[in-house]
Amino acid sequence: MNKSSLPAAAVLARRDFARSACPPSAMTAWNAGVRAATETDTSISILDVIGMDWWTGEGVTTKRIAGALRAIGDQDVVVNINSPGGDYFEGLAIYNLLREHKGRVTVKILGIAASAASVIAMAGDEVQIARAGFLMIHNTWVGAAGDRHQLRDTAYWLEPFDGAAVDIYASRTGIDSAEIGEMLDKETWIGGADAVARGFADSLLSNDAMRDDPQSRERTERLRAERATDNLGRIAGVSRSDIKQLIQDLKRVTPGADDYGKPGAADTEELRSLAETLRSL
Known part of the structure; x- marks a missing residue:
């Protein structure tokens, strides 16, 4: 065609x-x-x-x-x-x-x-x-x-x-x-x-x-969690500016991690906590 x-x-x-x-x-x-x-x-x-x-x-x-x-x-x-x-x-x-x-x-x-x-x-x-x-x-x-x-x-x-x-x-x-x-x-x-x-x-x-x-496949789970948090924020009525601020707060990387930001234990726990908070709204 x-x-x-x-x-x-x-x-x-x-x-x-x-x-x-x-x-x-x-x-x-x-x-x-x-x-x-x-x-x-x-x-x-x-x-x-x-x-x-x-x-x-x-x-x-x-x-x-x-x-x-x-x-x-x-x-x-x-x-x-x-x-x-x-x-x-x-x-x-x-x-x-x-x-x-x-x-x-x-x-x-x-x-x-x-x-x-x-x-x-x-x-x-x-x-x-x-x-x-x-x-x-x-x-x-x-x-x-x-x-x-x-x-x-x-x-x-x-x-x-x-x-x-x-x-x-x-x-x-x-x-x-x-x-x-x-x-x-x-x-x-x-x-x-x-x-x-x-x-x-x-x-x-x-x-x-x-x-x-x-190496790229390792990103998938992290991206899914991030996107799920983003979607939950929208459903909860969180404003775009607030979501952007939350994203900035969560964009911390483990020292020596690659550019995509492999999460440390604290980052992963914070992301899970945020998702649970948004679900409860």
């Missing part, structure tokens, strides 16, 4: 009281250690949450992808994906960047492409997926706070984003829009072979296209 035949995604204004994030099911399924076996100067890796991750200062942002594409120029590009998703609105913007790239885009789903990452994965002239890989599609998932009027307004505001996702998936696969809508409603996980059969991907990756990085 020529990616230019895919619809452009409209990226509307955000709402301060409704923050997009990857759902807990995607974080649970994600193994951060899955990597591409080889990379080149014309490869882009999407191997983290989509959008800025407040905890680590990392994450896959529109700014980062735009910079990578500028460096590559009009050459063909390979996009390696293993991501639980994240900021859906950032995902739509990245999808648009890849769709508009002048060179050929080959997407390789190494592990999972869930939520916002699944939208990004559609923006390829060719999409390949690991046999053990998964796509996960669902309606736009946000954490929101406010009174009944704000929450009702948020539900209406989300509808065009769900419609954009339906258009993208339907255009890619040829599946009827109503059926795609039902798949989004119930959160659908699509395995490698099934993704090819349904048209979400064009072919399966060979097993030697991936490698497992144990």
